[in-house]
Amino acid sequence: MTLAEKAYDALRHDIIRGAFAPGRPLRLADLSERYGMGFSPLREALNRLQAERLVTAESLRGFRVAPLSLDELHDATSVRIMIETQALRAAIQSGDDAWAAGIVSSLYALNLQASRSGGEADIWTLEARHYAFHRALLAACNSPWMLEFFDRLYAATERYRIPILLAATHPAGRDVQAEHSALAEAALARDADRAAALLEEHYRKTVEHLSAVIRESEPDLLLAGAAG
Amino acid sequence: MTLAEKAYDALRHDIIRGAFAPGRPLRLADLSERYGMGFSPLREALNRLQAERLVTAESLRGFRVAPLSLDELHDATSVRIMIETQALRAAIQSGDDAWAAGIVSSLYALNLQASRSGGEADIWTLEARHYAFHRALLAACNSPWMLEFFDRLYAATERYRIPILLAATHPAGRDVQAEHSALAEAALARDADRAAALLEEHYRKTVEHLSAVIRESEPDLLLAGAAG
DNA sequence: ATTCCATAAATTTTCGAAAATACATGTTGC
DNA sequence: GCAACATGTATTTTCGAAAATTTATGGAAT
Numbered sequence: 241m242t243l244a245e246k247a248y249d250a251l252r253h254d255i256i257r258g259a260f261a262p263g264r265p266l267r268l269a270d271l272s273e274r275y276g277m278g279f280s281p282l283r284e285a286l287n288r289l290q291a292e293r294l295v296t297a298e299s300l301r302g303f304r305v306a307p308l309s310l311d312e313l314h315d316a317t318s319v320r321i322m323i324e325t326q327a328l329r330a331a332i333q334s335g336d337d338a339w340a341a342g343i344v345s346s347l348y349a350l351n352l353q354a355s356r357s358g359g360e361a362d363i364w365t366l367e368a369r370h371y372a373f374h375r376a377l378l379a380a381c382n383s384p385w386m387l388e389f390f391d392r393l394y395a396a397t398e399r400y401r402i403p404i405l406l407a408a409t410h411p412a413g414r415d416v417q418a419e420h421s422a423l424a425e426a427a428l429a430r431d432a433d434r435a436a437a438l439l440e441e442h443y444r445k446t447v448e449h450l451s452a453v454i455r456e457s458e459p460d461l462l463l464a465g466a467a468g
Numbered sequence: 469m470t471l472a473e474k475a476y477d478a479l480r481h482d483i484i485r486g487a488f489a490p491g492r493p494l495r496l497a498d499l500s501e502r503y504g505m506g507f508s509p510l511r512e513a514l515n516r517l518q519a520e521r522l523v524t525a526e527s528l529r530g531f532r533v534a535p536l537s538l539d540e541l542h543d544a545t546s547v548r549i550m551i552e553t554q555a556l557r558a559a560i561q562s563g564d565d566a567w568a569a570g571i572v573s574s575l576y577a578l579n580l581q582a583s584r585s586g587g588e589a590d591i592w593t594l595e596a597r598h599y600a601f602h603r604a605l606l607a608a609c610n611s612p613w614m615l616e617f618f619d620r621l622y623a624a625t626e627r628y629r630i631p632i633l634l635a636a637t638h639p640a641g642r643d644v645q646a647e648h649s650a651l652a653e654a655a656l657a658r659d660a661d662r663a664a665a666l667l668e669e670h671y672r673k674t675v676e677h678l679s680a681v682i683r684e685s686e687p688d689l690l691l692a693g694a695a696g
Numbered sequence: 697a698t699t700c701c702a703t704a705a706a707t708t709t710t711c712g713a714a715a716a717t718a719c720a721t722g723t724t725g726c
Numbered sequence: 727g728c729a730a731c732a733t734g735t736a737t738t739t740t741c742g743a744a745a746a747t748t749t750a751t752g753g754a755a756t
Contacts, residue, residue: 241527242527242528242708242709242710243709243710244515244709244710245527267736267737267738268737268738268739269736269737277710277711278710278711278712279710279711279712279738279739280508280511280709280710280711281709281710283508283512283738283739284511284512284515284709285515287472287512287513287515287516287519288515288516288518288519289519290516291515291516291517291519291520292519293616299469299470299473299738300470300716300717300718300737300738300739301717301718301737301738302737302738302739303738312612315610315611315612315613316613318611319611319613319614319617322550322551322554323550326550382543383543383546383547384540384543385543385544385547385621385624386547388521389547389617393613396613470738470739470740471739471740472739472740495706495707495708496707496708496709497706497707505740505741506740506741506742507708507709507740507741507742508739508740508741509739509740509741511708511709512739527708528707528708528709528746528747528748529707529708529747529748530707530708530709531708
């Protein structure tokens, strides 16, 4: 793996997890020290991340962490619902045994991780399991473009969810595990309408919860990420 | 504008228009001579294009023009229909006078250009007008993410259409101008269902035509672009 | 003839410095 | 005081060469 690829992975990881505050300038000298490499691989990674809208760039003024906003969260969520419900329907129609097995095993791993009372670093593992489960649901949709957009939107919305996970704010009156199980069950039963409805509901609840928490108790979450 | 930005524009332009054959390696020495700059700005541009799936990259083996395939054309088209019909409905719901004016003027410019019996370079202008018209239809959808995905998919599918435009293969029994006009009319009349149906039909006809031409008369179009 | 290995050539990747530009600081004139 | 300007510093951008790796070439062994 080249240094540019390592830089891309590390930067993407750190940005999504809020190691840099949204909007904060990404100075090459700092990054060079932090990641122990020269400017060239860093700039290549930053250019990729720019194309993915995780960082912004301005001519001769360098790169910044892309900002967050409630508007973007709502936009990303509604587009996510559109893409993923369609992809889920397609996957249900054409999914084979391997697809079903992938759902079962990723749900199992997700629940197992969720049951561990989240130690510090476990949260990132849980997050990875959550991604893997939702990815597994769509895996058989047979559309590289939809899967790519799923990845893009997942990364974009993950940035909003992480600080809340860190704050250990559990959604009151909501059983996320049950939602995942019901979703998997509907998909495996090939009930496309029910699965799509559950998926949509799942995301609407999540974004409502996020909006509420951000507006009421963490109004500057959109500006200040955790320290790096 | 920095050299890296110039490199990005030039490379994107040349790749979409088929100046490099799909799958062809993009050697830095060649590109450096062609565009008159060093490796650094070229590599940055190539990394951005990689994130956009217009070029592929393999560790220590450099970059290649992304390949074309009928499967990808069909995938991109069906995702396009999903995204754009949704975006069009949203735009129809919330579009204001400026939106309507944008549709009228871009349609006018498109028809004007189409009526000029396409000289060599006019084809690219026509292509730009075509993009601008479709973009104008969606402009008021109020969703940066959908517009981004529109751009991505437009670029991806443009690659399939260009060689056919160059070959001046006009679709038999099809009046593309009339399709555009009907689409604009439905949008301006705020008839979302009709507009969405027309848009979908427009794309289905296009992809069918492309598939037929590629399969029957240009089977190796997917491999060999025009010389650069 | 064919596989294997060594060597050479071509290519990508990375660094370190130079060039270009933006940003901050302080100074002058009013 | 304060705007305009000059100067110096910080930062980005670009180049050219070095390092690392892959690909091609040619010869030896079987």
